[in-house]
Amino acid sequence: MQRRAATDIYGLMAEFRTPEDLIAATHKVKQAGYSRLDAYTPFPIEEVIEEVAPGDTGVPRLVLLAGLIGAASGFIIQYIGNLVDYPLNIGGRPLDIANWPAMIPITFEAMILFAAFTAAISMVVLNGLPMPYHPVFNAPRFDRASQDGFFLCIEARDPLFDRAQTAQFLRSLGPVQVSEVGN
Numbered sequence: 001m002q003r004r005a006a007t008d009i010y011g012l013m014a015e016f017r018t019p020e021d022l023i024a025a026t027h028k029v030k031q032a033g034y035s036r037l038d039a040y041t042p043f044p045i046e047e048v049i050e051e052v053a054p055g056d057t058g059v060p061r062l063v064l065l066a067g068l069i070g071a072a073s074g075f076i077i078q079y080i081g082n083l084v085d086y087p088l089n090i091g092g093r094p095l096d097i098a099n100w101p102a103m104i105p106i107t108f109e110a111m112i113l114f115a116a117f118t119a120a121i122s123m124v125v126l127n128g129l130p131m132p133y134h135p136v137f138n139a140p141r142f143d144r145a146s147q148d149g150f151f152l153c154i155e156a157r158d159p160l161f162d163r164a165q166t167a168q169f170l171r172s173l174g175p176v177q178v179s180e181v182g183n
Helices: 019-031 046-052 059-085 097-126 142-146 163-171
Strands: 009-016 037-040 150-155 177-182
Touching: 009 019, 009 163, 019 037, 019 046, 019 150, 019 163, 037 046, 059 097, 142 150, 150 163, 163 177
Parallel strands: none
Antiparallel strands: 009 150, 009 177, 037 150
């Protein structure tokens, strides 16, 4: 059953004492069906990263597409320049598509250029950067996330989010505290 997301809060944040507690809680939250969650820890925890990592971001497909467009653009520009607009017969070089090996370096470089720019730009855009403010910064004791705190946040836009039931569920996981994170 899907519930309407609460718009006056960003989500519910639970603080845990140890990384093991956070790992166990993250597994239980995922098993319960929550999909919009994030964890905040002072150091990377591989098990938590695997659980809260978003699915497909689309960046690999964008980079592949841009690389193919770059390679095609590089080849076509060379073909038009060398064989259509300004053909020169130097040293018996053929004036047809048989000269494709000479076009490989620029084709490759154009492919890398397009793919690299697309990767950098799409990563920034799809991650919502720059983000100088985030609602979780106002959560109680969140400053401990960079020192010795382990936090798990279920966002209000999760389809299963219900303020009372989600808070009760988080409390059942044995956290130090559960608090609301305002927008």
